[in-house]
Amino acid sequence: xxxxxxxxxxxxxxxxxxxxxxxxxxxxxxxxxxxxxxxxxxxxxxxxxxxxxxxxxxxxxxxxxxxxxxxxxxxxxxxxxxxxxxxxxxxxxxxxxxxxxxxxxxxxx
Amino acid sequence: xxxxxxxxxxxxxxxxxxxxxxxxxxxxxxxxxxxxxxxxxxxxxxxxxxxxxxxxxxxxxxxxxxxxxxxxxxxxxxxxxxxxxxxxxxxxxxxxxxxxxxxxxxxxxxxxxxxxxxx
Numbered sequence: 001x002x003x004x005x006x007x008x009x010x011x012x013x014x015x016x017x018x019x020x021x022x023x024x025x026x027x028x029x030x031x032x033x034x035x036x037x038x039x040x041x042x043x044x045x046x047x048x049x050x051x052x053x054x055x056x057x058x059x060x061x062x063x064x065x066x067x068x069x070x071x072x073x074x075x076x077x078x079x080x081x082x083x084x085x086x087x088x089x090x091x092x093x094x095x096x097x098x099x100x101x102x103x104x105x106x107x108x109x
Numbered sequence: 110x111x112x113x114x115x116x117x118x119x120x121x122x123x124x125x126x127x128x129x130x131x132x133x134x135x136x137x138x139x140x141x142x143x144x145x146x147x148x149x150x151x152x153x154x155x156x157x158x159x160x161x162x163x164x165x166x167x168x169x170x171x172x173x174x175x176x177x178x179x180x181x182x183x184x185x186x187x188x189x190x191x192x193x194x195x196x197x198x199x200x201x202x203x204x205x206x207x208x209x210x211x212x213x214x215x216x217x218x219x220x221x222x223x224x225x226x227x228x
Binding site for chain 1: 146155156157158161169171172173205213214215216217219220221222
């Protein structure tokens, strides 16, 4: 089945920029979604279709993608951004269909 | 605003069947194109897609659960359900019911989650 690789953790100071990467085989050919999960809460969609932000998500969150790597960027990081972040794709070639990355813990210093 | 809410026993005995229901408020499970999904998360671990159901009753299951999982949908009640047989300690997890915007698309609305202990 398809595998998405992401760093275990990212640390960032308030006001700085955090970049969370997600790698997978030919990920450039897939559509990537990103979810934020704060402790004890359900995940929240923060970016979909590689780079589209739901209306309620601050414009500090942005998504991008190359042939090999998808990236979620959080600009002007705030304390409230501390959470786990998951990338996710649809693997139409597999019965496993929907694959999540292992998750990246973003710590705001 | 669409809301989803999981319900069911928080404790299931080993070898028995884990059953959860998701109630959908502020919308209809019969709406064309949306899929209804169960995703689980063991304590301290990541997210795992379990399966999806369409209002027509069409289902897709992860191979990780095939043979043990059944999903169903009740359009008259705007509910969908999960049954997982032969539960083991490895099934202890938070279970989220989720709306999927369309087949292959994003998971855009999530329930708060129901934690189920198998013991």
